[in-house]
Amino acid sequence: MKKNLLPILLLAVLAAVPLVLQDNYYLHLLILFLMWVVIGSAWNLIAGYTGQVSFGDAAFFGCGAYTAGLLATHFGVSTWWGLALGGFTAVAVGLPFGWICFRMRGAYFALATLALNEVLRHGATIAEGFTGGMVGILIMPSFVSKIPYYYIALALAAASLASLQWVVRSKPGYYFVSIREDQDAAESLGIDTHLYKMLSLAYAAFWTGMAGALYMNYMGFIDPHVVFNLHDISIMAILVGIVGGVGTVYGPAVGSFVMVTVQEMFRSGFFGLFKWLGAVSGSDSLVRVAAVLTQAHVLGFGLLVVVVILFLPNGIVGDWPKIRKRVFRLDAGA
């Protein structure tokens, strides 16, 4: 129980946030943070626990988003149906893919996921009559206020974390880890590795698809380059997982917080700090630094990948004992 205390407390705090904080900007950031918690923990199960690194999370994300959008444009039903069906569409795409591609191991599988995303992106672009092509899909958001979206995102994030915790402590969870550690040994112990890898993929696809459907509902606009985006979705998902901690339940939540903050820091020029400093000191160069920084968020991402992999290969949560020892000079064993 003590172990679960901190997450439950955090959940309570997050649930109370909209009562205090009504600012749309911060609510938007929090919604993004919660969405990335969902995607990050899904990626973490397939990559961190099962050891099948996916470079194509955007494929499932896009499936979910397009399910919601296409239901609305073709059948005229509410996009909220997407939240019920988006995850299943992603699974329906993921399972045949997994059945074929799990014969490959390691880097081969990673490349295949990359290819899946590219195929879907080109497909969505070319099938103009069905998906609207590059024009994308635009819907009217259901709520003006961000608070309903916030609670939906919070519910999704909480549910995905709870299910992740349940899965990794169940029997399949241990099978997943055994596949990651040594697939041949797992196979020889009688684990149907192909089946369990597919299960793991189905789980990841489901939650990523749900996050995609949420994105469609919340943002109100998607096009192939937004949702099937390698850098902004697939790589971001990997970063969230790695920065937070691969193979830990709460790692992606931490990673998501760090990554959304970093992304926004670059986008807004350290929350307008440099612009403000420039205005106060009257120095032009600081204003120019601000302008440069706002363009540099992808560069920041790239450098962050390099730095994190070099110095914190197991992420913030995974390397927490190391950080404690180095930064706070505490003994890890205590």
Next chain:
Amino acid sequence: MDVFLQTLVAGVLKGGLYALIGIGMTLIMGVMGIINLAHGQLMMLAMYVTFVLNTMGVDPYFSLFVAMPLLFLLGVGLQKFLLNPLIKADTILPENQVLMTVGIGMALTEIVRFGFTSDYKYITTTYSNETFFLGKISFSMALTIAFGIAIAFTVAMFFFLIKTDLGRSIRATAQDKDAATLMGVNTGRITVITFGLGSALVAAAGCLLAPVYYIFPDLGGPFTAKAFIITILGGLGSTVGAIFGGVTLGLAESMGATYFGMEYEDIIGLTIFVLVLLFLPGGFKRLTKV
């Protein structure tokens, strides 16, 4: 028939360049067992080097002599300071090196974007748009020259790998790292050199492509994708396979563009990729055994 022959010629010419891109990738893949997802970005960098030199009046083909050593040094630096330290790190995921190359690729793209903005750049030379005819088939002058140089590099690379001491060490490391270490090969040094060589080869491809293509920072991604399709087609780590893979991809792309439509060009590459993974895992290497 003329259309078919023309498509065939265009595909083979493009395939020569693709082969050069693929060999660099497959070398790195073979020796280190990782996929270099910054490969296209390195090529993009070489194209910008060519562009800068061109504004100073240097012919793109002469900039080969600048871009290749530069990229060799960059590759050596990347391998030595960013990728090799990861081998020792104790992590859950063995794919850390691949992720590192993704990060390197992103950083390279954005650094170039800072310097040159996202605008498309062109290198126009006297021979950029020149063509000559054999019968009814037209050959692009620049692409034909590029094809010739690419083949020369490929053959040189081949002899380097088979005949020289260093080449043998590289192949030994690719076959069995531990055994190579036991035989006295400094595998750490070999990986560094290999990454440098791979970068230099893709730099050559960049210089050759520069006069006939447009140059922009995001060019790297699609070419990385092409490079790994070629590598998978040819079989990971196989030099001969990379040549076949490159030509096959070039042919398939131009056939697809002629007979299906331009918008399917990228999909065809990916379809082949999936088909090869399904029906010929291991690529052409399985057929040729080289």
